[in-house]
Amino acid sequence: MARDELSELRAFIAVAKERSFTKAAARIGVSASALSHTIRALEERLGLRLLTRTTRSVSTTEAGERLFHTIAPHFDQIRAELDALSELRDKPSGTLRISSGVHAAEAILRPKLAAFLPQYPDVTVEVSIDNGFVDIVGEHFDAGVRLGESISKDMIAVRIGPDWRFLVVGAPDYFARRSPPEHPGELTNHQCVNLRLASAGGLYAWEFEKDGRELDVRVSGQMIYDSIVQVLHAAVDGLGLAFVPEDLAQPYIEAGQLQAALSDWCPPVQGYHLYYPNRRLASPAFVRLVDALRYRP
DSSP states (O other): OOHHHHHHHHHHHHHHHHTOHHHHHHHHTSOHHHHHHHHHHHHHHHTSOOEEEOSSOEEEOHHHHHHHHHHHHHHHHHHHHHHHHHHHHHSOOEEEEEEEOHHHIIIIIHHHHHHHGGGOTTEEEEEEEOSSOOOTTTTTOSEEEEEGGGSOTTEEEEEOSOOBOEEEEEOHHHHHHSOOOSSGGGGGGSOBEEEBOTTTOSBOOEEEEETTEEEEEOOOOSEEESSHHHHHHHHHTTSOBEEEEHHHHHHHHHTTSOEEEOGGGOOOBOOEEEEEETTOOOOHHHHHHHHHHOOOO
């Protein structure tokens, strides 16, 4: 059936229900004259008069009454089915895949997902841990998590956490044997726990800044991990100094298991952001996840 025919039948049903061209026109959002023209076109095409018009009222003819009772229920059923599909579309469901580093997954995603998921039982979130740079489009992720300063300009970025900083930390018994460094350059004389970046394959250079001066230091030691959590634990065990996010180290500092050094060389870094392609067609589940993760100071 052509679109014009469907429009004519829809217009006819509106007039038959309202018994008024004015009310029916307002209901379907057209002018009364345009509606009258549409009905006339339908009657001419069928070769039958469907409506009897007087100055005060509109009523259906025998043919019009038969047509109305035949097609109106079908239109109502179609509308009901479309509404049901709309509800299905708007109901958050499906699997969302996110690429994230260990720290972001633990500090940001873990607590927020614990609050989000019980609200949406039909949503599944898969978090893939990777501390390197991941091609989220090529790897078919819905989104990734990175520090704001490292996100490509062609991506949409939503802040999901506050600014934070790395700290150099060591166990008290380590500092009992070795004096704390007073300058980043002195770290080359210390046992340090290294972090290997899985994507690049190299060891992470510790990054410092003070009074506008930036300094990267390549450290060495007996332990190398590819997870920041294990790096932290090695420092707690007294195996050397570690360069770790302050929020991960803070409970151990408060408990007296770690001490910080070079704090004046450790400025904040831009917080974590959720990023995804700007051409992405957002599902209801993804829209709600982004809103749940969004950072609200």
